[in-house]
Amino acid sequence: APLIRLSDLDDAAHAVLDPRAWAYFSGGAADELTLADNRRAWDALRLWPRALRDLRGLSTATTLAGRPLAHPLLLAPVAWHRMAHADGEVGTALAAAAQGAGMILSCQASQPVEAVARALAEPGAGPLWFQLYPLARREDTLALVRRAEDAGCEALVLTVDAPVHGVRDRERRAGFALPPGVGPVHLDGFAPPPPGLEGLLALAPRWDEVAWLAAQTRLPLWLKGVLHPEDAVLAADSGAVAGLIVSNHGGRTLDTAVPTAWALPRMAAALQGRLPLVVDGGIRRGTDVLKALALGASAVAIGRPQVMALAAGGALGVAQMLRLLRDEFTVALALAGCRSPADVHAGLLAEGPGGLPTSTPPAGR
Amino acid sequence: APLIRLSDLDDAAHAVLDPRAWAYFSGGAADELTLADNRRAWDALRLWPRALRDLRGLSTATTLAGRPLAHPLLLAPVAWHRMAHADGEVGTALAAAAQGAGMILSCQASQPVEAVARALAEPGAGPLWFQLYPLARREDTLALVRRAEDAGCEALVLTVDAPVHGVRDRERRAGFALPPGVGPVHLDGFAPPPPGLEGLLALAPRWDEVAWLAAQTRLPLWLKGVLHPEDAVLAADSGAVAGLIVSNHGGRTLDTAVPTAWALPRMAAALQGRLPLVVDGGIRRGTDVLKALALGASAVAIGRPQVMALAAGGALGVAQMLRLLRDEFTVALALAGCRSPADVHAGLLAEGPGGLPTSTPPAGR
Amino acid sequence: APLIRLSDLDDAAHAVLDPRAWAYFSGGAADELTLADNRRAWDALRLWPRALRDLRGLSTATTLAGRPLAHPLLLAPVAWHRMAHADGEVGTALAAAAQGAGMILSCQASQPVEAVARALAEPGAGPLWFQLYPLARREDTLALVRRAEDAGCEALVLTVDAPVHGVRDRERRAGFALPPGVGPVHLDGFAPPPPGLEGLLALAPRWDEVAWLAAQTRLPLWLKGVLHPEDAVLAADSGAVAGLIVSNHGGRTLDTAVPTAWALPRMAAALQGRLPLVVDGGIRRGTDVLKALALGASAVAIGRPQVMALAAGGALGVAQMLRLLRDEFTVALALAGCRSPADVHAGLLAEGPGGLPTSTPPAGR
Amino acid sequence: APLIRLSDLDDAAHAVLDPRAWAYFSGGAADELTLADNRRAWDALRLWPRALRDLRGLSTATTLAGRPLAHPLLLAPVAWHRMAHADGEVGTALAAAAQGAGMILSCQASQPVEAVARALAEPGAGPLWFQLYPLARREDTLALVRRAEDAGCEALVLTVDAPVHGVRDRERRAGFALPPGVGPVHLDGFAPPPPGLEGLLALAPRWDEVAWLAAQTRLPLWLKGVLHPEDAVLAADSGAVAGLIVSNHGGRTLDTAVPTAWALPRMAAALQGRLPLVVDGGIRRGTDVLKALALGASAVAIGRPQVMALAAGGALGVAQMLRLLRDEFTVALALAGCRSPADVHAGLLAEGPGGLPTSTPPAGR
Numbered sequence A, B, C, D: 001a002p003l004i005r006l007s008d009l010d011d012a013a014h015a016v017l018d019p020r021a022w023a024y025f026s027g028g029a030a031d032e033l034t035l036a037d038n039r040r041a042w043d044a045l046r047l048w049p050r051a052l053r054d055l056r057g058l059s060t061a062t063t064l065a066g067r068p069l070a071h072p073l074l075l076a077p078v079a080w081h082r083m084a085h086a087d088g089e090v091g092t093a094l095a096a097a098a099q100g101a102g103m104i105l106s107c108q109a110s111q112p113v114e115a116v117a118r119a120l121a122e123p124g125a126g127p128l129w130f131q132l133y134p135l136a137r138r139e140d141t142l143a144l145v146r147r148a149e150d151a152g153c154e155a156l157v158l159t160v161d162a163p164v165h166g167v168r169d170r171e172r173r174a175g176f177a178l179p180p181g182v183g184p185v186h187l188d189g190f191a192p193p194p195p196g197l198e199g200l201l202a203l204a205p206r207w208d209e210v211a212w213l214a215a216q217t218r219l220p221l222w223l224k225g226v227l228h229p230e231d232a233v234l235a236a237d238s239g240a241v242a243g244l245i246v247s248n249h250g251g252r253t254l255d256t257a258v259p260t261a262w263a264l265p266r267m268a269a270a271l272q273g274r275l276p277l278v279v280d281g282g283i284r285r286g287t288d289v290l291k292a293l294a295l296g297a298s299a300v301a302i303g304r305p306q307v308m309a310l311a312a313g314g315a316l317g318v319a320q321m322l323r324l325l326r327d328e329f330t331v332a333l334a335l336a337g338c339r340s341p342a343d344v345h346a347g348l349l350a351e352g353p354g355g356l357p358t359s360t361p362p363a364g365r
């Protein structure tokens, strides 16, 4: 059966996954209010279609920080693809290559970055980026950075929204643990974090870490998990950051955190174009992609649908998912009267009830 | 059993229609959020009844662009009536004639405009209009226009909100295809659109097409599917357009497009009376008709209920549907203290929560 | 079993009533949105409790247009009590007398005003008022007025919100008709309305009728069914009206009319105390009564619960219902820090989300 | 099975409690709208996570009116713990001591304050406070105050929001009555309230009572159940009050009273720091605690979860509950970028839709 819509992948994955793996991939923090909000916030935005525009030569092609892309769809970093399907991250990468999508590999990948890089090494393929969390010892972090550089990654992504594990009720209820044979292929042999919460908090990344990390690599450094406009300004002021991924970790860390569709325009307003923005969280429809661009993003990243598609159909499933989303985005562009992503602008969003929220974020302390 | 309310027709049609036909007639784009919004937006408007007004001689009679009508109800263009019932478009037209309703015939009709025109040729009948999409060759378009003119159509309607097919999940899930024996009787022998999306987009109507088309015919030219106030102004400025049908294609093209009840007052405010407005999308109650007039429409058009009524009861079913809606509208007029459609005004709508949304559309680019 | 809350009476009545009688008593117009809104609007108002006030001597006693009442609860006019229970309107009146409640008798009562008046003739009983609709001949109206005067009624109530019958889907679906033995004991022998909608509309009351009626009687004349602030001002300006009952006929006439809790403060603001206000529609809790007073009403009227209580338990059931509501109101007064209805004021209502709507009604035409 | 979230305790308690005890512990007033609102109001607040803050040495320690606390969690006064579990209030106190939580003992406790005080006498334990309602005779009140002082209580709490019993539908439906063997161990031998509502209202506390009570004791006097900002100012002006517990009695007194999360910032704004605030009502998540602090509270109090935990697991259950909530609060602090409760500030809350309500309370009379 053809894939009708991305959310159908949830049922398909649910049917084949071990309940614990399902709990891990699908769940969010606590009452999953932010998880639900992420979706609802895109849905709640209303669009003004435009009529009678010249659509000849319509194309989804765009650029991200100067890098040409066939379309603005990236795969967000998601851990343990082999827990979803034997194809693992390499399968996902093959699909991304076939569909021209960029891929951000998690440092908690279950297959090595070198193999993933090879799978993506196709003409016209999107970029491979490498995501990392701070490690207990700087030398371990450096080793990881070098490995990513050597594999040909085009950027590093430091995730900053998870200094501690979120309150993951669903995982705890399901008794989640990594299955045998799935493990962190990039972290083997590294020093474990110091024990307990104290230890974890000592590792929590800080602005000086960001500066240090940026100084160690020739790759552009992105931060993932920034939501507050003030933190966006701090990132721009730091001079160390190449771009930001507006994310609440798919609702897996702080429950009742603002949805990303709500934070994005406030980030964009605070930054005034000083840094490029990618957004993730609940992107499931071509219209969501259109709205993200209208709110100031240069591209979007897709989390859960990639592992749901992988679980349900392996590499082919991921390719179908990307293809469908891109097709929907093409239709959305045409109906909004835009010939390319660059044509998308805030005027496509309706204001007021059900439209673009208008209040500004409060000043922090 | 007598018909109690228009929405009961859905169940009745569902019971008799082939599931694929049902999916086609009832469905909308993607998650059908705009489909649901269209209804909700009328429901959400609150009315101020007026008391103790003089109601003697109350009548639903009105005019549309100067043309007298027994009431402000039109039938929106809906394709393939013979897929609903053997009576087809001719049956619908007989019902319209009996009830004094105007009818806009789709160019995707399954019965010829000449037969439909004959069915409507009754004293006191409403007007017949002909709806078209741009064709691959101008000479084909011209041939179609001549045929509509010759059949006695009183206006042409160019639909501008569907340059590409919407993301129709429900149809795809149902595996919709036209059944044998139902087909486009007006498009036979014309050049097919160039293949693929590119081809479709090359056909997408543009403002210069509108000017060209208006110049080819002595009939007034309406545009259907305009939602953005700025496009309304462009239409008025073009000098080629006789009126606008405020429509999102019944939620079948761009999902999460603004509901028509929300766009209508903004269109009216932008136009300041320069063009007459008809609105469609979710009109199911006499109070919806009253609200549409209060928001600036001269008349309303009814989409799905006509094919649901046709499926459930043939021509007679359509007549009952029109009769019921007109009766409800009469009651609504009386309870709102209005003696005629001309008496209806914005002051009947309550402002604020649950009332008339007040924010203005953003400036486009 | 003791009565726990007024809304439980619905189930109790549903269990004993003929389905057609149930449809008649419980139903509203069309989709019953106003019916539901009436309740929701009271529920949505939020209260500020006050602490540490002096509550010694707390009492529910109040006055209505100078007439002392044991509490601000009246029974709204509801037709055909004998269809609910053999005790009929006389049973309802006995309960009202026992509980000190006023009663507004419908001209569509199934028992004569004289018998009802006798049942209410108790020391400390609330007032009996007589409600009427305009009749086809003025002499018939006058005869009815004299009869009400002679029976000792203290006021006349002209219902102005039902010039035509509402769109009563539920009644039509149930096939409602008056059962044998229940009929209009006050209208026998009067001229029937002229046939059809035309006839009905010719009878629709107008402002000059109001003036004429007021001139024929020594009783104060109230209007029932006024919602628009402008009509309130017209009533005050007329000089013929003693007070207004803010009502949408319990959601039985114009569906999507504003809920009464929303209209009431706007009426009060427009009137600036020139006329006393009674409100009905969805009053089911002691806190609803408190809110009604806080929004500007001098008293409230109760519609459906009286017939539901009558159906479920005869006269005794009505008495229990009134007793419970009065007890709840006493508790609400105490918790709001008020020693009497006169202490209730707008400051008890919270503003903003879920609070008192603040927008003003639009100017009419 | 480990406890996953506080709300799971409801099911666990429901399974073991007598239905009447369940109705008593779980229920609220009337339609339980305020009960539901209390939860919804915390849920509706949206948080801005902060990134890359220095979290080393993070701690939940704080102070309340100068008294150091291991964390800002208190147990609210809840009557009749022995009806939940044989461990009773002493069991609850042992759990509080083990987890460093303060405890406010109800004067309707089923075990004596002296035994409770002994259970809490641990190094590092939180404070024991004693809650009272006004009694019929001042000498009885004084005797109770002395007993609390002698037992070592650190503060007195006068509950002011329940001069009369709320409209408790759920209790009445269940036929609630105290089971044999459970009773008011602190009120034995005292004069009963004068009979009837009159008697109860004569006992209702007033501002002069507050002054009198404060003058009789060396303990700080808190008022519990203040919601209106004006009453907060009166309390500060009185000079007799040490602090306020912002509470609507868990939705058990005036239904449709404002939720506490809505009243709290208005109270804080009116007080400008003149009195410390504790808030209760619907606190179930670590993020709720964070939000309460952000809105101006120094600490929070937990009502129902303590008796639900007690019913389900005795003293150990209460300890698990407190432990889990504290752990969640720790995670919330870290993800909000706060190193301690003192770091929490209003800037963590998002404004606008789903955020902090901004309108001010109306002036009272």
Ligand SMILES: Cc1cc2nc3c(=O)[nH]c(=O)nc-3n(C[C@H](O)[C@H](O)[C@H](O)COP(=O)(O)O)c2cc1C
Pocket: A024, A025, A026, A038, A076, A077, A078, A079, A106, A107, A108, A131, A159, A224, A247, A248, A249, A250, A251, A252, A280, A281, A282, A283, A301, A302, A303, A304, A305
């Ligand atoms: C199962 C799962 C694992 C994830 N693992 C990581 C990770 O290792 N590193 C990271 O930065 N984000 C991780 N994320 C967050 C995603 O990168 C992304 O922010 C989020 O999934 C986007 O929301 P969506 O799933 O609604 O599209 C993970 C998300 C999920 C669902």
Ligand SMILES: Cc1cc2nc3c(=O)[nH]c(=O)nc-3n(C[C@H](O)[C@H](O)[C@H](O)COP(=O)(O)O)c2cc1C
Pocket: B024, B025, B026, B038, B076, B077, B078, B079, B106, B107, B108, B131, B159, B224, B247, B248, B249, B250, B251, B252, B280, B281, B282, B283, B301, B302, B303, B304, B305
């Ligand atoms: C089954 C179906 C077929 C339609 N076919 C056409 C069409 O051929 N041309 C057109 O302009 N609009 C078409 N429309 C849109 C309708 O004209 C109209 O805009 C819409 O149905 C109004 O919404 P409603 O169905 O809620 O009343 C179609 C709608 C439906 C439901």
Ligand SMILES: Cc1cc2nc3c(=O)[nH]c(=O)nc-3n(C[C@H](O)[C@H](O)[C@H](O)COP(=O)(O)O)c2cc1C
Pocket: C024, C025, C026, C038, C076, C077, C078, C079, C106, C107, C108, C131, C159, C224, C247, C248, C249, C250, C251, C252, C280, C281, C282, C283, C301, C302, C303, C304, C305
């Ligand atoms: C069954 C029924 C019969 C009614 N009959 C009359 C009537 O004869 N005259 C009238 O003025 N209002 C009539 N009303 C309206 C009531 O007086 C009142 O406005 C309404 O019931 C108040 O709303 P509530 O039922 O929610 O309390 C009737 C209402 C009901 C439910």
Ligand SMILES: Cc1cc2nc3c(=O)[nH]c(=O)nc-3n(C[C@H](O)[C@H](O)[C@H](O)COP(=O)(O)O)c2cc1C
Pocket: D024, D025, D026, D038, D076, D077, D078, D079, D106, D107, D108, D131, D159, D224, D247, D248, D249, D250, D251, D252, D280, D281, D282, D283, D301, D302, D303, D304, D305
């Ligand atoms: C079963 C029960 C008994 C209560 N007994 C008292 C009491 O004796 N004195 C008092 O001041 N508050 C009492 N309260 C109110 C609580 O102190 C507190 O305000 C409320 O429970 C907080 O809301 P929560 O239950 O949602 O946490 C009681 C609450 C409950 C649920």
